[in-house]
Amino acid sequence: MTKSFNVGVVGYGFSAKVFHIPFIQQVSDLKLYAVVQRTPRPDDDPEKDHPGIKVYRSAEEMVRDPAVDVVIITTAPDSHFYLVKLALEAKKNVVCEKPFVPTEAEANELVALAQAQNKLLAVYQNRRFDADFVTVSKLVTSGALGRVVEYETHFDRHRPAVPTGTSWKTQVMPGGGAIYDLGSHVLDQAVHLFGAPDRVTGFIGTQRQGDTGGYEDSFTVLLHYTSGLLVTAKAAVVSPEEEQLRFWVRGEDGSYKKFHLDIQEEQLKAGMKATDHGFGSEPSDRYGIIGVLTTIKDGTPVKERFPTVEPPTWTEYYRKLARALAGHGDLPASGAEASRVIRVIELAQQSSKEGKTLAF
Structure with missing residues (x-):
């Protein structure tokens, strides 16, 4: 039993x-x-x-x-x-x-x-179980894109107004700021997929005008690997785009570009339940427009629609x-693995303050 x-x-x-x-x-x-x-x-x-x-x-x-x-x-x-x-x-x-x-x-x-x-x-x-990240992971690990040299991961939104309220996500506190809130997602995904980097470069600051509280709402973190791979992890609050870029992965044999965040949070906020039919699945018109796989055929890039995989969901x-x-x-994600991500965050903060790249 x-x-x-x-x-x-x-x-x-x-x-x-x-x-x-x-x-x-x-x-x-x-x-x-x-x-x-x-x-x-x-x-x-x-x-x-x-x-x-x-x-x-x-x-x-x-x-x-x-x-x-x-x-x-x-x-x-x-x-x-x-x-x-x-x-x-x-x-x-x-x-x-x-x-x-x-x-x-x-x-x-x-x-x-x-x-x-x-x-x-x-x-x-x-978010290791986001459908879009699972899709990216399969493309990378299967070798479909060839040797990957650049991996961009974004959590951008257009929210230029200074936030009000008392949420920890908008307060200056230990473990606060966008680098901990959103960075802990995108950096964890990158380190989970590629392993710990060799060097870290960070740019952390505030994009909103008039925010005098010291809250850091944005970041760009570069993870350098001796293999030649460069990971760029970004979160912005000034990004007036109709469709926000989520992933852009480039390899020798192909690239993959994806817009919009994984749909689960959007569905939950709209009142959908995890048990509802279609939970976590992107409609075909959505991934048909935003999931783009570009492969090299006869020396010429060919753009194809690439469906997002059926989601495992956060369950x-x-x-x-x-x-x-x-x-x-x-x-599913151990404390030891999370410790590596916190180290990346601390190095990114130090790098941003000192204006230099730091060894992991």
Whole structure:
């Protein structure tokens, strides 16, 4: 009989409700068992949304529950180190929302603690399971493009107005700023696909006019490889394009250009459920226009429509987690892997300040 693992979620905000719980509930070997919510409201109460679960008012209280097998941390990044350490010391397996922690030193300490406790430590790099990234990965690893020399990955949007509100994503704080928020996605994908770089060059700053708070809303990071590969990872908030570039990969035998972000977040925000037919799938008219594969035939580039693959969706993250918990397979994204990405981010920050390329 397959063991079911009880999941406790710390935090009941947008991340928990939209990016975690719906996908946890798609995996039969995972059971939503408990939620930590400090101050429930009549219109925001996990007990009403998920009858039968336990609700705790603090993470400290929840990790003392011996029935909890794995703790999912969905709070702001400046709380991650404390909460991950708390859960590991209580001998719980842990999934931490990205960005993992603000520093590589903190990341390595938590990885070592997980090893000492013989527990699994994962980071929620769900965008490894974006349909567009899976498509790019297959093209690169299959050799369809030949030797890849340039890989561009973008998370650009046109949002020039200074944001209001109290979200950590727009605040100056440890683990804050676009390089941690969006960079942790695009840099993780690149390092997952190509491995750690040899050198890093970073340009991090603010594109919005009139933003006096010091929040860094944009970045360009170059990852240099001794193979000759150059990775360019970018996020911009001033990008008035009808269709935003997502990927542009160039190899000796072909190139691949893709516009628009993976559709899952867009669908979830529109109210679509992970169980709905078509979730995660791009309509054919969309990939027909924006998925372009250019190959060399008889010395001449030929442009072809290239369909996005059928998506594994973000449910695959939790499927892989359940298998790892059962001792069958690797984590979907380990703490050790996330530590490398945090190192890239720290080097990019240092490079941007010092105006020079740094060795990894």
